[in-house]
Amino acid sequence: MADMMKKVPVREQDPKVRATNFEEVCLGYNEEEAVQEAQRCLHCKNAKCISGCPVNINIPDFIEAVKTRDFNTAYNVISESSSLPAVCGRVCPQETHCEGKCIRGIKGEAVSIGKLERFVADWAKANDKHMQCFTGRTGHKVAVIGAGPAGLTCAGDLAKIGYDVTIFEALHKAGGVLVYGIPEFRLPKDRVVEKEVENVMCLGVKIETNVIIGRSVTIDDLFKEGFEAVFIGSGAGLPMFMEIPGEQAKGVFSANEFLTRSNLMKAYRDDYDTPIVCGKKTVVVGGGNVAMDAARTALRLGSEVHVVYRRSEAELPARAEEVHHAKEEGIIFDVLTNPVEILADENDQVTGIKVIKMELGEPDESGRRRPVPVEGSEYEIECDTVIMSLGTRPNPLISSTTIGLDVNRKKCIIASEETGQTSLEGVFAGGDAVTGAATVILAMGAGKAAAKGIDEFIKAKNA
Numbered sequence: 001m002a003d004m005m006k007k008v009p010v011r012e013q014d015p016k017v018r019a020t021n022f023e024e025v026c027l028g029y030n031e032e033e034a035v036q037e038a039q040r041c042l043h044c045k046n047a048k049c050i051s052g053c054p055v056n057i058n059i060p061d062f063i064e065a066v067k068t069r070d071f072n073t074a075y076n077v078i079s080e081s082s083s084l085p086a087v088c089g090r091v092c093p094q095e096t097h098c099e100g101k102c103i104r105g106i107k108g109e110a111v112s113i114g115k116l117e118r119f120v121a122d123w124a125k126a127n128d129k130h131m132q133c134f135t136g137r138t139g140h141k142v143a144v145i146g147a148g149p150a151g152l153t154c155a156g157d158l159a160k161i162g163y164d165v166t167i168f169e170a171l172h173k174a175g176g177v178l179v180y181g182i183p184e185f186r187l188p189k190d191r192v193v194e195k196e197v198e199n200v201m202c203l204g205v206k207i208e209t210n211v212i213i214g215r216s217v218t219i220d221d222l223f224k225e226g227f228e229a230v231f232i233g234s235g236a237g238l239p240m241f242m243e244i245p246g247e248q249a250k251g252v253f254s255a256n257e258f259l260t261r262s263n264l265m266k267a268y269r270d271d272y273d274t275p276i277v278c279g280k281k282t283v284v285v286g287g288g289n290v291a292m293d294a295a296r297t298a299l300r301l302g303s304e305v306h307v308v309y310r311r312s313e314a315e316l317p318a319r320a321e322e323v324h325h326a327k328e329e330g331i332i333f334d335v336l337t338n339p340v341e342i343l344a345d346e347n348d349q350v351t352g353i354k355v356i357k358m359e360l361g362e363p364d365e366s367g368r369r370r371p372v373p374v375e376g377s378e379y380e381i382e383c384d385t386v387i388m389s390l391g392t393r394p395n396p397l398i399s400s401t402t403i404g405l406d407v408n409r410k411k412c413i414i415a416s417e418e419t420g421q422t423s424l425e426g427v428f429a430g431g432d433a434v435t436g437a438a439t440v441i442l443a444m445g446a447g448k449a450a451a452k453g454i455d456e457f458i459k460a461k462n463a
Contacts (some may be wrong), residue, residue: 005108008037010115015328019299022184022268025325026090029112031069034119038066041111044103049113052101054445055088055153057081059098059113066116075124078117079131083156083200084149084178084444086125086192089118091182092441093319125195130202131156137204138162140458143227145213145398148176149440150233150431152200153447154454159203161455166227168211173264176235177432177440180264181256183293185300189263214397219405219427228461229426229454232413233447236392236432242285246342247388251277251350255286255294255389262297278303279384283353285339286389287311290437292322294387295331305331306381310338310358310371336360338371340378342386352382392437402427412436420450421457428454 011027012018018025029037041063049059058077065074078085094100094114102110124130142158144151147169155165173179174197179189187193201207211217213234222230239254241247258276261267267276278301284294287309295305307326309316313335316323327333334355341354357377360369396411406414406423413422413429420428430446432438 004040005104007040007109007112008033010112015325015330018185019329022300024188025185028122029115029119031119031123034066034116035069037112037116038063040104041067042103048101048103049098049111053081053098054441055081055448057098057117062120063111063113063116066120071120071123072127072129074120075129076132078120081448082444083131083153084196084440085117086121087149087178087187087196088441088444089114089116089121090187090192091439093439095320097441131160131199136162137164138458140164140462141166141227142454142458143168143222143230144233145219145230146170146176146233146235146431146433147174147197147207147209148233148235148431148443149178150235150433150443150447150450151176151231152197153444154231154233154428154430154451155205155447156200156203157448157451158454159200159205163455163458165204166206166208168213168217168222169207169209170212170234171264172209174207174209176233180260181290181293182440183259183263183297184268185296186293212397214401219398219402219424223426228458229428231420231447231450231454232398232422232427232429232433233431233443233450234394234398234433235443236394236412236437238393238395239388240390240392241388242339242390244339244341246344246350249342249344249348249350249386251279251344251384252342252386252388253277255284255290255387256392258294258387259290259297262301268297268301276301277385279350280304281383282306282385282387283308283339283381283383284387284389285309286391287316287318287335288389288391289318289322289439291387291389292318292326294389296326296329298385298387299329299331303385306334306383307331308334308337308339308353308355308381310336311368312336312360315368334381336371338373343380350384350386352380353386354378354380392432394433394436398433410436415450416453417446418449419453419456420446421453426457428457 062077099110265274267274358371431443
């Protein structure tokens with residue numbers, strides 16, 4: 001008999017094998033494994049996992065359907081709340097959301113909600129199942145800026161209740177951070193992301209690519225074209241740097257540029273001509289999920305990789321699973337270490353990075369202990385590539401071309417957390433454009449809240 005206190009293990013590629021390819025690391029559950037894991041769910045009457053989910057999926061009901069092998073019902077339950085289940089099942093940090101609230105996790109291991117969601121979504125794709133619209137068309141038009149997680153969610157939710165929705169995407173491909181930021185080995189593009197985008201389009205959502213709002217067209221122009229509301233889900237794609245000496249040297253990249261070249265422009269594939277620089281030894285500065293993605297990508301491109309992070313391993317903001325996978329694959333972690341200078345030769349090519357050891361002092365405004373330099377502890381790490389993964393900010397193009405749209409000092413759009421309403425009537429916003437860089441699921445939650453806010457706004461306006 002299976003141990004009901006422990007998760008059914010999920011199959012993965014061997015670390016030594018996967019470190020040399022870009023195929024998906026986690027292989028997911030098969031049908032028998034999914035049913036066995038679903039049987040661990042207690043189907044709580046007061047299910048805290050639902051409130052822990054930013055898009056409020058009815059988790060006990062979909063798991064109950066998996067338990068009885070009614071996978072079609074399980075997919076329909078998930079689809080009522082989520083437009084991107086195959087994505088969330090792979091990249092959502094469930095351990096801090098639904099699984100973090102799971103009652104099973106008090107005395108044992110939480111139910112693998114994310115892996116079960118992934119199984120259901122993959123089953124639906126394999127069996128050609130699609131999300132359904134729940135009502136007829138309302139005749140009202142809504143514009144969505146950005147085809148990332150927030151925009152796709154907002155558009156999907158509005159389309160489900162009958163709105164005529166058009167997404168305007170700046171890049172040549174829809175998906176936002178799902179296509180340019182998250183590596184293939186975590187989130188396959190053709191097999192997963194494109195299928196999720198197609199699912200949203202099956203609801204009637206139209207997507208126009210290569211449209212830069214603020215340059216190709218303005219928000220005022222959208223209203224003139226007959227859109228009754230606009231949702232801004234343009235993300236946060238402007239990289240941040242440390243502003244230390246040598247940061248302009250050849251061989252220094254932002255994680256954003258590095259991952260975009262690898263993912264969206266397929267630089268990791270031999271049959272694509274997109275150039276990507278990755279030397280024999282790479283240092284990635286930062287400790288978040290993006291840093292792990294950049295480090296693991298560089299490793300797969302043949303580089304020895306060090307991750308330099310100024311706090312201790314306990315404070316690493318990346319998911320524990322991603323750190324675990326990175327270590328398994330051979331990535332070296334230099335924690336309590338901070339860069340002070342990037343070194344270069346006479347041709348301005350990176351030759352190394354000078355760092356200083358840190359120790360943890362008193363807590364800062366985030367509640368984490370502030371890293372303090374240890375005097376006289378500088379040393380050098382030899383490398384020929386440095387990838388800065390220090391977070392991102394919203395591009396100010398939209399806010400600077402939209403009169404009356406309030407932003408904060410970081411150029412993030414100010415919007416209501418409950419409705420997404422901004423300082424301009426009929427203009428809503430959510431996701432990284434409002435919060436700064438965060439997770440896919442939090443962006444989806446913001447898109448969902450904004451869809452509800454837009455629906456209420458248009459109904460009140462036309463009452």
